[in-house]
Amino acid sequence: MVLLRKGKIQRGQKVLIVGASGSVGTFAVQLASYFGAEVTGVCSTANIKLAKSLGAHKVIDYTKEDFTKSGQVYDIIFDAVMKTSFSRCKNSLTQNGVFITVDYPLLQALWISLTGNKKVVFGIANKIKDLIFLRELIEAGKLKAVIDRRYPLERTAEAHRYVEGGHKKGNVVITIARENKVKQI
Ligand SMILES: NC(=O)c1ccc[n+]([C@@H]2O[C@H](COP(=O)([O-])OP(=O)(O)OC[C@H]3O[C@@H](n4cnc5c(N)ncnc54)[C@H](OP(=O)(O)O)[C@@H]3O)[C@@H](O)[C@H]2O)c1
Incomplete structure (x- = not known):
């Protein structure tokens, strides 16, 4: 929801x-598309189809092309996997463009936002009304969780090793069979 509240x-x-193929990224692509943006996803060759299926209008394969060198500018750049930085993306933002990330040193973000037209924002959905909005989108089938793998509770360490590899597609689920509940990590 940082896309809506802070990215406006x-x-x-x-x-x-x-x-665009990670956990945060798969949701971000769907939400940006839902809000009517023209979405470009950045992912590897193997995930192009996934990003398009989630609503990305264009996809840039990061193994073949550096989006910062294309000359294209964006109103919002959302680094959902902490693989780039404001300084690298600055010239790819429109004059009042916003760089969104999952985490950033607060003072640095404030300094950038106060000393120029471009902004750095970050945060999570923590307002109840935002969580209700997301729940409603999920219930309406407009927002889907991409599930890569499922592991039973006793194989949680293996699940963590897979997640820490940094190449999951969407989410990894731990299943708790006895209570018939699932927990997402
Ligand atoms: N997941 C959460 O619930 C959550 C919550 C709060 C904060 N965070 C933070 O948000 C960040 C992202 O977490 P996440 O769980 O969404 O990540 P993730 O799902 O583990 O990200 C993995 C994805 O990133 C892609 N990727 C790797 N290098 C890339 C690059 N250079 N350019 C573009 N894509 C690349 C991988 O694709 P390839 O395999 O094709 O390389 C893979 O699909 C982390 O810093 C995490 O700490 C996550």
Whole structure:
């Protein structure tokens, strides 16, 4: 929801999602598309189809092309996997463009935002109304969790090793069979 609350995403804007195949990225692509943005996803060759299926209008394969060198500019760049930085993306942002990330040194983000037109914002969905909105989108089938693998509770260490490899597609689920509940990590 940082896309909406802090990024102030608007219909028709050009939005680039770096890490379109990760957990945060797969949700970001779907949400940006839902808000009517023209979405470009950045992922590897193996995940192009996935990013497109989630609503990305264009996909840049990071193994073949560096989006910062294309000359294209975006209203919002969302680094969903912490693989780039504001300084690298600065010239790929429009004049009042916003760089969104999952984490950033607060003072640095404030300094960038106070000393120029471009902004750095970060955060998570923690407002109850945002969580209700997300729940409603999920219930309406407009927002889906991409599940890569499922592991039973006793194989949690193996699940963590897989997640820490940094190449999961969407989410990995731990299943707790006895209570018939699932927990997402
Ligand atoms: N997941 C959560 O619930 C959560 C919550 C709060 C904060 N965070 C933070 O958010 C960040 C992302 O977490 P995540 O769980 O969403 O990540 P993730 O799912 O583990 O990210 C993995 C994905 O990133 C892609 N990727 C790797 N290098 C890339 C690159 N250079 N450019 C574009 N894509 C690349 C991988 O694709 P390839 O295999 O094709 O390389 C893979 O699909 C982390 O810093 C995490 O600590 C996550």
